[in-house]
Amino acid sequence: MSIPPLPEGEPAPTLADPHQLLEGYLDYYRRTLLRKVAALPEEELRATRLPSGWTPLELIRHLQYVERRWLNWGFMAEQVPDPWGDRGTGDPKDRWQVPEGMSTRQVLDAYTAQCDSSRQVTSAAKLDQRASVGGRFATEAEAPTLAWILFHLLQEYARHVGQLDVWWNWPLAARGSRGERWGRWIRQRMGVGQGWWKTRGRRPGRVRPGTVRPGRVWPGRVWPGRGAVGASSGSFCWPR
Structure with missing residues (x-):
């Protein structure tokens, strides 16, 4: 049986290296996210259709900080200022927010810059390497491997890109x-x-x-x- 056509940008089915697969699928979801929001006008990027209240622009900023928390602050133990900056008050339990006066271009540029930083982190490390301590993780017992972090990021992206599909199809958007x-x-x-x-x-x-x-x-x-x-x-x- 022949392989059916793959979604645009998905890694090749012949790819077998686990490191390349994880990085490849992360890039696939990043591009998918940007492709979906590129079709939206400015007012829709800042509008909500869901009872939970989030907007597509807030989702992008959230994923920027998700990568920063797990790779820069978490895996590299960098001293990241305001690691929960995607939450209005800095409280991890608070809802997503985009700062007042921050433009759409600034949100997108910050997200793509974080993706570039994440790629540098993941390409230089091995999958079985444990996260450094002193950043997000205080002890070696808490520190996950890079493989675990990349799998976690993949499920996070898959869930949130799927939620963006829900946003598109939400009944509140139906006219009449x-x-x-x-x-x-x-x-x-x-x-x-x-x-x-x-x-x-x-x-x-x-x-x-x-x-x-x-x-x-x-x-x-x-x-x-x-x-x-x-x-x-x-x-x-x-x-x-």
Whole structure:
């Protein structure tokens, strides 16, 4: 059976070196992220369509700091000023924010500069090398290998680029009264302290924890009782 056409920019299927595969897929997700946001006008980059409130520009800045925290501050133990600068108050539990007055070009330039810095870090080290101590990690027991960090970054990128797809297809973006009606339906079903993806079209109070079935996604719509956004895996994870 022949290999089906690969997505644009994905590493070649003949690539076998683990180091090159990890770096190659990280670059693939970086390019995919930039390609998706390049099609958006300025007002959309700073707009939110989700109840959690994040915007595409905030997502880009978050991923810039994710790489900085794990590779510069974490693996290299560099003394990074404000490692949680993507969070408004510097608190890791705070939501993502872009500083007041920071332009889109500045956000994108800072992100691409961080990607360049990350490549220099990963290309010069071996996968089994442990992170240095004195930065993010205080002891050798806490320090992960470069291989673990790269795998972690890959899952982080895969999740966030997927969330950007959710942002594109969110029902609040649908025009007309029908899109607004589905948006109200989802907000009503969310509740406090309960993930909306577990309601699955059931009545409040009838949700059993952990009972999530795979569903189906239609562009711009979420159909009650037929599946929730991001349901190919049967679940959806909010940004972290």
